[in-house]
Amino acid sequence: MLKTPVSVLFTLALLLLTAGCWDRVEIDERGFVIGVAIDVPKSSQKPEQGKAGAEKNPRGKARYAVTYQFVVTGKLQNAGGSNNPGSGQAYLNLTSEGDALFDIDKQLAGRTSRFPYYEHLKVIAISEEIARKEHEFARVLDFFLREPEMRRSAKVFVTEGEARNLLNVEPSNEKLPVMYINSVSENSGKNARILPETKLGDIHEYLLGQRSFVVQRMMSAEDRHEVKLEGAAVIRGENSQMAGALGPEETEGLNLLTGKFRTGIVKAEVKDELVVCDLFLKKRTIDADVSNPQRIRFRIRIEAEGAVGESYQQSLEVLKRKSVDMIEQAAEREIVRITKAVVRKLQHDFQADAMGLGANLQQNHYKVWKRIGDNWEKGKRYFTQCEIQVEPRVIIRRTGTVNRSNR
Known part of the structure; x- marks a missing residue:
């Protein structure tokens, strides 16, 4: 006697629960x-x-x-x-x-x-x-x-x-x-x-x-x-x-510092002439010396590889190791220049840690971060007082299909 009413109620409940198109709106x-x-x-x-x-x-x-x-x-x-x-x-x-x-x-x-x-x-x-x-x-x-x-x-x-x-x-x-x-x-x-x-x-x-x-x-x-x-x-x-x-160049420097530089050019100057390097980021690491929490020292290592994309320096013979060394060193100096420019702007002009150094401290030096976190970008602003050293390493793997080109 009770089975039929229960079955009816159960069926009605299923109908309510499985009605998935009640709020349907046509695409047009x-x-x-x-x-x-x-x-x-x-x-x-x-x-x-x-x-x-x-x-x-x-x-x-x-x-x-x-x-x-x-x-x-x-x-x-x-x-x-x-x-x-x-x-x-x-x-x-x-x-x-x-x-x-x-x-x-x-x-x-x-x-x-x-x-x-x-x-x-x-x-x-x-x-x-x-x-x-x-x-x-x-x-x-x-x-x-x-x-x-x-x-x-x-x-x-x-x-x-x-x-x-x-x-x-x-x-x-x-x-x-x-x-x-x-x-x-x-x-x-x-x-x-x-x-x-x-x-x-x-x-x-x-x-x-x-x-x-x-x-x-x-x-x-x-x-x-x-x-x-x-x-x-x-x-x-x-x-x-x-x-x-x-600016665009400062954005490139920030991408290098944050490890978001995928591939791009670095314009190096060799003997007062332009050499364009087509590089990709291989590795970026951050080490922090937290012995003095009020003046933390960061070392950012940047490793990049790539090729010589264009050269205005006609005296370079890029098949010689000495010439390749000169290009690599010039590219490293350029990376230091553009990254230092953006570090200076973020620390002193904007006082904003857009490089994510605070997040790095929070992840790898949590005890120190608990002490200084509230004063990193505000209060005593320890971010503006920390030392940031950039150490790039550029390796030129390819020099193109020509050794030298004529003027």
């Missing part, structure tokens, strides 16, 4: 956001009532202007052909203003037929004007870190000028500006002066540990057909504020 009804740019609003006035994308903010003027790049899926197939009826831009940029990113996100419900969907977000661009304000860098990322749809692999940039300009570029070889930007950011393996891409998840770890870090710095060209990676923005750990920017 989603508003795929692939890029977001965050700026300071252009107008210093309160948003006007009825103005599209402007929030009526009772606390005063809007704090952020956020631009979203949506994919127009119906135009992706024919985006390149102007004679086709379906041709046109395969993306849509919408900008809204407000004092909180979560609220700005909700404003879009009144402006677009497809609500923002972030699972395919590729790029988050933040203007320098935002990043240079105390704690603002962390504040604007809080929304993206909390959003359950968000991918932690989204790449984060700091931009010179307005961040929205990146989303307005018109690349000749891509239908979507964000996909072009995303590809450019991944070229650090081809150019040592490009910082490896900085992802949202990695930045979250730095922010939680209150550790200084660097972010790729990007700008758009004046003709709006391309973008350019230009050095790195240094974010100070104690207040998540941009302390300043490193």
Whole structure:
């Protein structure tokens, strides 16, 4: 008698638990956001009532202007052909203003037929004007870190000028500006002066540990057909504020110090002439002398190998050991020069340990770190007082197919 009601209840429970499509949304009804740019609003006035994308903010003027790049899926197939009826831009940029990113996100419900969907977000661009304000860098990322749809692999940039300009570029070889930007950011393996891409998840770890870090710095060209990676923005750990920017050569030096130099060129000077070495990083090690915790001594050993890529020194016979030794020594001097320049800037100008020396101490000398960690980048700032010695070793394995070339 009881078996039939129990079976019915069990069956109904299974139906509820196995109904996996209750929240299904068709793909052509989603508003795929692939890029977001965050700026300071252009107008210093309160948003006007009825103005599209402007929030009526009772606390005063809007704090952020956020631009979203949506994919127009119906135009992706024919985006390149102007004679086709379906041709046109395969993306849509919408900008809204407000004092909180979560609220700005909700404003879009009144402006677009497809609500923002972030699972395919590729790029988050933040203007320098935002990043240079105390704690603002962390504040604007809080929304993206909390959003359950968000991918932690989204790449984060700091931009010179307005961040929205990146989303307005018109690349000749891509239908979507964000996909072009995303590809450019991944070229650090081809150019040592490009910082490896900085992802949202990695930045979250730095922010939680209150550790200084660097972010790729990007700008758009004046003709709006391309973008350019230009050095790195240094974010100070104690207040998540941009302390300043490193130039391309300084970024190369930082990549050498952190072991993120994959392959690149080092321009050495031999007898007042240029010799270009194409190198790859073989090994990088850090040793710390912590006998005096208030003045720790670091020794960074850098081992690189490679080839002679180009030579303007015509008197060198690169098949002779003496000539190869001269090139190797010149390359080592150049590595010392560019790494010392970035060490000096980080220690004295920015007072930010973007090299990760504090993390090295925490991992390998934890007892010492417990004593000085709170005063490493703030308080007594022991980072600015430590000694950093760079010891490079360059080995030239190949000299090319010619011994000498004529002028």
